[in-house]
Amino acid sequence: MNSTFLFTENSDTKSGDDDGPRREALRNLRFGAAPTSHMASVVFNREFGWHDPRIVPFGAFKISPMSRALHYGQGIFEGMKVYRSPDGSLAAFRPDLHAARFARSAERMAMPPLPQELFIGAVDALLAVDGTWVPEGRGSALYMRPFMFATEEALGFRPSDQYQFCLFGSPAGTYYDGPPSIRVWVTREFTRAALGGTGAAKCIGNYGGSLLAHTQAVAAGCDQALWLDAVEHEFVEELGGMNVLALFKMAGRAVLVTPPTSGTILDGVTRSTLLDLAGELDLVVEQRPLRLDEVQAGADSGELLEMYACGTAVGLTSIVEVKDGDRISVVGDGQPGPVARMLRERLLDVQHGYSTDHADWRHGVGAVAAW
């Protein structure tokens, strides 16, 4: 397998032509608004396996109306970030975990897993040409979107023989404007995932199926829908694109509780990073089923101290209100708490390399000027 990415410029896109969009994107950081000027591409077919790794100008795909992804939903993606360190060097945060999850998602969707070497090779190769798109500033980063979809042109229910992998980036500041807190709305009409389903995979259908509840949450004056388990509708699972953690006061100690990744929720990289960091900060960490009524009773009694949503895009944000029909549970005093601040700062220290701890979580790609 050749994992050297060939750099291919179009005759009409000479280096330097894209500097206006880049400068504008860095001046006005809005999540997901502007793509890097290049993208990585690798294709798969049955004869050659994964082959033809390239860096090409960012641009449209030509897709046949018969492409299998459009009909049978074989599509998966990842979201990861590349941070600028205080010395100007760049590092992707835990790309090995994202590559492994991408491979697990592929397997669940009967797609050929992309070897880790090509996944990380694509990140390195893209940053070699578009490293100047990584913004400066704590909390800002280049969001990277690896994805893969079925391209074989044929109808009929079976896995595709051909696939396209692609990776592009987009400079990102904070995910939410305003104070670092959100309100969540419990969806009781819909469920996101059941055991044996695709909840643990980052497949595109999971997001399509979640959007209606998300719009209802927004209509109810909240930021995100909170998903419950599909069987009893009593246990907190996660949000549409973030994991959930709750900090309780129990027998005089602060205990951080988060639902286990037992098949119906996404195994978040930020979640597992925060669990490690929380343990180092001497919080007791419990991965166990979390009942919604435990959250609600804790908000009433004051034993629920803080609550968080976490993910690559958002980092860590505080959940300050849980709305379940007419019942509104205010978490703590309705403001982000001190532990949220401490965990968020610690997370940013490690992601940006302000702290030398956990250097193995950062995949360095060398110094790239930020002009």
Ligand code: PMP
């Ligand atoms: N749950 C879902 C459904 C998500 O889409 C995401 C974002 N990838 C997360 C949780 C958080 O995962 P991570 O920390 O790896 O971004």
